[in-house]
Amino acid sequence: MRIRTAGVVAVLGLALAASGCGSDSSDEPAAKESTKAATGGKLVIWADDKRTAALKPFAEKFGQENGVTVEVQAVSKDLQTNFVTASQQGSGPDVVVGAHDWIGNLVQNGAIDPVQLAAEQKSGFNETAVKAVTFNGQLYGVPYAMENLALIRNTELAPEAPKTIEDLVAAGKKLKAEKKASEILCLQSGQNGDAYHIYPLYTSGGGYLFGTAANGDYDPKDLGVGKPESIEAFKKIAKLGEKGDGALKRSITAENSIANFTGKKCAYLVSGPWAVADAKKANIKYDISPVPGFAGGKEAQPFVGVQAFYVASKGKNKALAQEFVANHVSTPELAVALYNAEARPPALTAALDQVKGTDPDLAKFQEAGKNGQVLPAIPAMATIWDPFGKAEAAIIGGADPATTITAAGKTISGQIK
Known part of the structure; x- marks a missing residue:
């Protein structure tokens, strides 16, 4: 994945x-x-x-x-x-x-x-x-x-697991300043975004996709995208973007995120078990820990x-x-x-x-x-990926979080049958 x-x-x-x-x-x-x-x-x-x-x-x-x-x-x-x-x-x-x-x-x-x-x-x-x-x-x-996703880190560059995403950014900036890495974090986005990979940070910021019904199933009628919680989450994500800390960048894509990590361009990679074989092949000394959330925020929750x-x-x-x-x-x-x-x-x-x-x-x-x-298996989930991802990419690039994710929510709600 x-x-x-x-x-x-x-x-x-x-x-x-x-x-x-x-x-x-x-x-x-x-x-x-x-x-x-x-x-x-x-x-x-x-x-x-x-x-x-x-x-x-x-x-x-x-x-x-x-x-x-x-x-x-x-x-x-x-x-x-x-x-x-x-x-x-x-x-x-x-x-x-x-x-x-x-x-x-x-x-x-x-x-x-x-x-x-x-x-x-x-x-x-x-x-x-x-x-x-x-x-x-x-x-x-x-x-x-x-x-599920986790944080995979190069232990030669980053021996300690960061407790928060802010700790990760600080360590990544230091590595860049020392010219030991060229990227703070490899978390794939691309020009169209990637809802799957940004989801741990979105949840840590307080956002959700669908609420749940009394029986625990996801409720397509309770869409979280565009709600105040999602706006607040994307305000936090925006600060990590290209006009902020530069930890999240549209130039990090599905095609190059793992390769950047194995090429030692970044010390931190958010990815899944499928990335481990490449890390081993490149002889990267690595360790695996949970994706860190925002300081004072909720726990970062990846999709399972x-x-x-x-x-x-x-x-x-x-x-x-x-x-x-x-x-x-x-x-x-x-x-x-x-x-x-x-x-x-x-x-x-x-x-x-x-x-x-x-x-x-x-x-x-x-x-x-x-x-x-x-990961929601309800048919309504199919309406999430494209509008949410494009909103994410736009916000990472500097677009206003409130108007962008509100518009995405309207698009998604209009597609849910």
């Missing part, structure tokens, strides 16, 4: 990432639907490039055990949109793999079914992961990994995201897909294989226990995200 880019790819090559858990509260094992009728059939799975390689041996084993052909097809861009299109055309897969915040849109489009997991199976997953894939009281897939498996509602082999997702995806062996493909904390507790002893970064990312907020 999380670069929200779009690309057009041929429908037959799609690879998707998705998430969920089932709605069966029985203590009996998840019912294994008969797959004998599917003997000689085909199960098609869409996943991205990294997941595809990890999935193939498990998919082949499942196919041999059930007398079916299993194809894992890889695609890397525009997965959600293409999956919905393929689903509507009847040319989609049986199983897809992807982010939990797609759920609201996929359910709204009738593209996925709930997954039937027994209570015993669900209890084996991180509670936040299960919450993330719960929508309208039902569980829509099986989570396999979790992710989940990656998971979905059962396609219009798949040609739904019984087999349910069997695969409910009873094979939920095994530690597969979860560890997916972790080895990309080191994000496993959502399955047994898998996390297997790998955390050899990877201290996992516990540090979990600590950084322990009070994070589950």
